[in-house]
Amino acid sequence: MPGTLRPYALTCEHRVTPLGLDEPRPRLSWKLADARRGQRQSAYRLQVAVEEGTNVFDSGVVASSDTLDVVPVGVTLAAATRYFWTVTVWDADGEEGETASSWFETGLMRPEGWGDAVWIEHDPETAPQAAPPAADPLPLPERLASSSPARLMRKVVTLRATPAKARLYVTARGLYRMSINGNRVGADELTPGWTDYRHRVLYQTYDVTAALSVGPHVLGALLADGWWSGYLGFDPRRPAEHYGTRPQLIARLVVTYGDGSTETVVTDSSWRETTGHVLHSDLVMGEMHDARREPEGWDRAATFDDAEWSPVRVADHDHHTLLGALDEPVRVTETVEPVGVTRRADDRVILDLGQNLVGRMRLTVRDAAPGTRLTLRHAEVLGDDGELYTANLRSAEATDLYVTAGRPVETFEPVFTVHGFRYAEVTGHADVTAVALVMHSDMPTVGEFECSDPDVNRLWSNIRWGQRGNFVSVPTDCPQRDERLGWLADTQVFAPTACYNADVQSFFSRWLLDVMDGQHERGAFPDVAPVLDRPALDREGAPAWGDAGVLVPWLLYRVYGDRRTLERCFDSMTRWIDWIAEGNPDRVWSNRVGHNYGDWLQVDAQTPRDVLATAYFARSTDVVADAAETLGHADAALTYRKLATDIRDAFRTAFVADDGTVAGDTQTGYLLALSFGLLPDHLVQPAVDKLASAILRTGNRLTTGFVGVALLCPTLSRHGRDDLAHALLRQSEYPSWLYSVRHGATTIWERWDGYTEHAGFQAPTMNSFNHYALGSVGEWLYARVAGIAQADDSTAFTELLVAPAPGDLCSARARYDSVRGPVTTAWSLDGTRFTLDVSVPPGARATVRLPLPVGAVAGDVRESGVPLEQAPGVTVEDTEEPNVIRCRVGSGDYRFTVPVRGSEREG
Numbered sequence: 001m002p003g004t005l006r007p008y009a010l011t012c013e014h015r016v017t018p019l020g021l022d023e024p025r026p027r028l029s030w031k032l033a034d035a036r037r038g039q040r041q042s043a044y045r046l047q048v049a050v051e052e053g054t055n056v057f058d059s060g061v062v063a064s065s066d067t068l069d070v071v072p073v074g075v076t077l078a079a080a081t082r083y084f085w086t087v088t089v090w091d092a093d094g095e096e097g098e099t100a101s102s103w104f105e106t107g108l109m110r111p112e113g114w115g116d117a118v119w120i121e122h123d124p125e126t127a128p129q130a131a132p133p134a135a136d137p138l139p140l141p142e143r144l145a146s147s148s149p150a151r152l153m154r155k156v157v158t159l160r161a162t163p164a165k166a167r168l169y170v171t172a173r174g175l176y177r178m179s180i181n182g183n184r185v186g187a188d189e190l191t192p193g194w195t196d197y198r199h200r201v202l203y204q205t206y207d208v209t210a211a212l213s214v215g216p217h218v219l220g221a222l223l224a225d226g227w228w229s230g231y232l233g234f235d236p237r238r239p240a241e242h243y244g245t246r247p248q249l250i251a252r253l254v255v256t257y258g259d260g261s262t263e264t265v266v267t268d269s270s271w272r273e274t275t276g277h278v279l280h281s282d283l284v285m286g287e288m289h290d291a292r293r294e295p296e297g298w299d300r301a302a303t304f305d306d307a308e309w310s311p312v313r314v315a316d317h318d319h320h321t322l323l324g325a326l327d328e329p330v331r332v333t334e335t336v337e338p339v340g341v342t343r344r345a346d347d348r349v350i351l352d353l354g355q356n357l358v359g360r361m362r363l364t365v366r367d368a369a370p371g372t373r374l375t376l377r378h379a380e381v382l383g384d385d386g387e388l389y390t391a392n393l394r395s396a397e398a399t400d401l402y403v404t405a406g407r408p409v410e411t412f413e414p415v416f417t418v419h420g421f422r423y424a425e426v427t428g429h430a431d432v433t434a435v436a437l438v439m440h441s442d443m444p445t446v447g448e449f450e451c452s453d454p455d456v457n458r459l460w461s462n463i464r465w466g467q468r469g470n471f472v473s474v475p476t477d478c479p480q481r482d483e484r485l486g487w488l489a490d491t492q493v494f495a496p497t498a499c500y501n502a503d504v505q506s507f508f509s510r511w512l513l514d515v516m517d518g519q520h521e522r523g524a525f526p527d528v529a530p531v532l533d534r535p536a537l538d539r540e541g542a543p544a545w546g547d548a549g550v551l552v553p554w555l556l557y558r559v560y561g562d563r564r565t566l567e568r569c570f571d572s573m574t575r576w577i578d579w580i581a582e583g584n585p586d587r588v589w590s591n592r593v594g595h596n597y598g599d600w601l602q603v604d605a606q607t608p609r610d611v612l613a614t615a616y617f618a619r620s621t622d623v624v625a626d627a628a629e630t631l632g633h634a635d636a637a638l639t640y641r642k643l644a645t646d647i648r649d650a651f652r653t654a655f656v657a658d659d660g661t662v663a664g665d666t667q668t669g670y671l672l673a674l675s676f677g678l679l680p681d682h683l684v685q686p687a688v689d690k691l692a693s694a695i696l697r698t699g700n701r702l703t704t705g706f707v708g709v710a711l712l713c714p715t716l717s718r719h720g721r722d723d724l725a726h727a728l729l730r731q732s733e734y735p736s737w738l739y740s741v742r743h744g745a746t747t748i749w750e751r752w753d754g755y756t757e758h759a760g761f762q763a764p765t766m767n768s769f770n771h772y773a774l775g776s777v778g779e780w781l782y783a784r785v786a787g788i789a790q791a792d793d794s795t796a797f798t799e800l801l802v803a804p805a806p807g808d809l810c811s812a813r814a815r816y817d818s819v820r821g822p823v824t825t826a827w828s829l830d831g832t833r834f835t836l837d838v839s840v841p842p843g844a845r846a847t848v849r850l851p852l853p854v855g856a857v858a859g860d861v862r863e864s865g866v867p868l869e870q871a872p873g874v875t876v877e878d879t880e881e882p883n884v885i886r887c888r889v890g891s892g893d894y895r896f897t898v899p900v901r902g903s904e905r906e907g
């Protein structure tokens with residue numbers, strides 16, 4: 001009988017059964033489950049075998065609690081090979097538990113693995129782009145009209161037998177979708193995603209065994225500009241030449257027959273291509289399909305006559321940027337039906353999806369005459385006239401067009417475009433139905449939160465939707481207007497919240513490669529990543545923006561224990577600090593500040609820019625010193641710790657008065673000084689008091705912008721002012737989080753005043769209704785309102801701090817599926833008792849700080865009905881904190897109850 005400790009959720013490189021890994025030292029991880037209290041792993045045994053069952057690695061029984069990032073050392077992985085692995089665990093008492101298995105499969109591993117596959121493209125010299133049909137009289141939106149058609153590419157392949165195994169390795173400079181005999185390969189969207197293509201193009205690997213049999217097959221590809229050569233950012237040029245001028249495809253199909261022999265098909269000059277039915281395709285502007293122009297059978301029939309098609313041109317055979325996908329691609333994860341349909345004319349309706357989302361519409365059209373043109377426009381909000389409000393999209397046309405073939409029922413869904421919208425207008429035909437498809441990088445959801453205030457729940461939902469819609473291959477500022485860039489500050493302030501909502505480890509560690517690729521050779525991190533053009537030193541490296549290059553790797557280390565990413569980023573992190581230090585010998589960061597955006601979009605409370613900059617300089621330097629200690633770089637640790645001390649001293653001298661006033665006297669100024677530890681001990685309380693007065697004098701309202709807002713509630717809580725943090729959370733007057741909620745927001749707005757009762761919509765030049773930065777309060781909802789936090793010195797959720805702060809709420813609950821497994825908390829206060837349920841996964845321990853509400857009978861605290869002192873696995877600790885009981889617990893489920901006299905709450 002094995003013991004009950006059970007490994008599950010096995011991952012390789014933090015992904016479940018990944019296909020096409022190029023990492024030579026993949027990291028294997030698992031979680032543990034056990035209903036018993038106080039469980040942990042005392043030992044494990046890891047075995048790795050190749051497909052035929054031959055063991056290539058056996059760790060033997062290793063006395064270790066490690067469950068994360070275990071590398072089978074000494075194994076040299078072969079390319080294109082599936083490895084099976086099993087892990088067996090031993091529990092805290094040394095009893096053998098269960099065994100679990102999984103697999104991963106390597107990709108081509110090295111550039112040479114691509115063999116003679118070449119990049120192929122449309123040749124404008126032999127095959128001029130076809131003009132739209134002359135018969136079409138209606139004008140097109142200008143920027144959609146100036147975008148290119150998607151290319152149709154094909155190749156017929158005849159197999160001599162049904163394969164035992166087949167893999168397709170494929171990618172594009174641009175965007176592609178592959179098919180075999182008309183059936184789409186995989187379900188990924190917008191592949192290969194956006195990276196700094198000059199350095200890295202990710203490729204996808206598909207198991208296409210089931211799609212192939214003996215005889216002829218058509219390999220078909222649709223190929224479009226995407227991030228590679230379409231409209232990008234707010235640059236009016238197209239092709240903007242950030243990366244390239246026209247899209248290119250590369251593919252390698254490897255077929256293995258039952259007798260072990262193989263056959264390979266690659267992209268080469270024998271492929272043929274044409275302009276088909278996708279007359280225009282652009283990520284930002286939209287897409288136009290003319291169904292009449294789809295060559296019948298082009299992607300299905302081997303006998304299709306492609307004599308009119310053109311040969312492709314071989315662009316090059318450079319394989320050095322190709323790398324197996326590192327994170328989950330974008331996928332359609334949900335379908336949303338309209339909640340409202342308003343008919344504005346016989347052939348025009350406005351659909352309300354009820355949610356500002358990111359993705360595209362799927363239209364179904366019935367009984368339309370051939371050549372009927374349907375126009376789909378998208379908007380986040382409606383104007384007072386009930387029509388789509390599109391001014392805030394700036395030059396993004398966000399328009400899709402479909403010209404019908406004349407079949408009784410036709411379905412249209414654009415392929416290579418994505419819009420941010422709640423409303424869609426469909427014009428052109430009376431009988432149309434539509435649904436929205438939600439798209440984002442397909443990261444596992446790991447967090448849930450709920451409390452007794454429905455407005456706060458809506459806020460949490462808005463934060464999550466903001467994350468979903470803006471994590472589309474890279475973390476973007478916004479998904480709708482002509483921008484959609486990976487702004488670094490937006491990301492770093494929101495990243496702690498993002499980690500609670502979804503498993504973002506591989507998403508962020510992959511994006512950090514783009515951040516490092518974009519780093520200037522002299523050390524400045526870019527403001528956006530992937531960069532569009534080489535960063536110019538006078539424009540890059542803004543305080544709190546560039547700092548993401550330091551803070552995000554550290555966050556990944558803290559949350560996931562991701563030491564390898566920290567190692568890989570460390571050199572870049574030090575170069576960033578060195579760059580600033582060298583330009584600011586007095587340690588006040590006032591030179592080399594790039595654009596210096598300050599506390600972006602604050603409300604009438606401009607924090608002096610050098611206060612903000614110097615505070616970040618100190619913070620990032622401290623983090624680099626911490627990282628150096630963690631990684632064992634003792635000399636660097638000393639150097640950066642000393643530098644951090646010097647910066648702190650400079651900050652105090654330059655900006656802190658004897659009474660604790662921080663220059664500017666803004667909320668953000670105090671937040672930075674307090675949360676980055678920049679004040680001498682005797683000035684901490686005065687600064688907390690000044691922060692409190694800065695909040696009170698605005699009537700319990702915040703004035704913080706992107707930078708300050710992330711620190712607001714956590715800093716107040718840390719300094720004993722949960723009351724004020726809750727007051728800000730529950731505030732619904734402008735400016736506040738709930739102001740937007742009360743005004744119908746279903747995502748987080750870019751600005752506190754995106755829409756106000758007193759001034760209407762903000763200027764459309766910068767007014768997105770889906771920007772996650774101001775949603776950085778999500779972290780505090782999980783960590784403090786619900787009480788799921790990690791202790792200060794802990795990594796990978798080994799030491800939890802369960803310290804819920806009820807404020808004047810009646811209940812809250814959260815679940816966070818950490819790298820060690822789910823942590824849950826649920827507390828409630830009814831008329832007679834306060835209850836706190838806590839669940840801790842094996843391998844973790846928690847300090848539980850039980851807040852005693854007014855009227856609590858402190859002498860009668862119980863755990864699962866047993867007096868606290870006698871509860872198994874619970875150790876009560878002394879605490880000087882008033883109205884708090886503190887105890888330590890190991891893994892397991894606990895229910896703490898305290899009787900309460902005369903407490904009735906609302907809200």
Ligand code: BGC
Binds near residue numbers: 489771
């Ligand atoms: C973006 C931001 C970004 C900012 C830089 C804006 O256009 O939308 O979110 O951080 O520029 O100041």
